[in-house]
Amino acid sequence: MTIIEQMARYLAAKLALPFEGAASGAVFFGYLPAAPVKAICVYARDLRAPGDQDGARVQIVIRSDADGAWPLEKAVEIMRLLDERRDLLFTADGDYISRVETESGFEFAGLENNATQMYAANFRVYYCG
Numbered sequence: 001m002t003i004i005e006q007m008a009r010y011l012a013a014k015l016a017l018p019f020e021g022a023a024s025g026a027v028f029f030g031y032l033p034a035a036p037v038k039a040i041c042v043y044a045r046d047l048r049a050p051g052d053q054d055g056a057r058v059q060i061v062i063r064s065d066a067d068g069a070w071p072l073e074k075a076v077e078i079m080r081l082l083d084e085r086r087d088l089l090f091t092a093d094g095d096y097i098s099r100v101e102t103e104s105g106f107e108f109a110g111l112e113n114n115a116t117q118m119y120a121a122n123f124r125v126y127y128c129g
Helices: 003-015 069-082
Strands: 026-029 039-046 056-064 086-089 096-111 117-128
Touching (some): 003 039, 003 056, 003 069, 003 117, 056 096, 069 117
Parallel strands (some): 026 039
Antiparallel strands (some): 039 056, 086 096, 096 117
């Protein structure tokens, strides 16, 4: 299981949202489907092997409909879960995470089709297998 899937599963569990489900607010990794509109996705920006001294770069995108509060609330929750965290496991059988660094916090990334809002943040994850 890749580090981005592990992170997506971790966020889904901590945010009490479905993992890759059709329900509103689902969490995905690698690919963000058109539905549900309210969704979170973890993407690889610069995926590295476990133990790489530069860490893996990861981007988290939050998409929402006209509900402006939902993506901002989720952004704050995600920052609390990840910002400068040390010594954790994203999944029970996953890689050991020595630290997570925030490279850039959530910012408005524009509107997509049907006026869906997009917010994105970038992190660097240092981990070993």
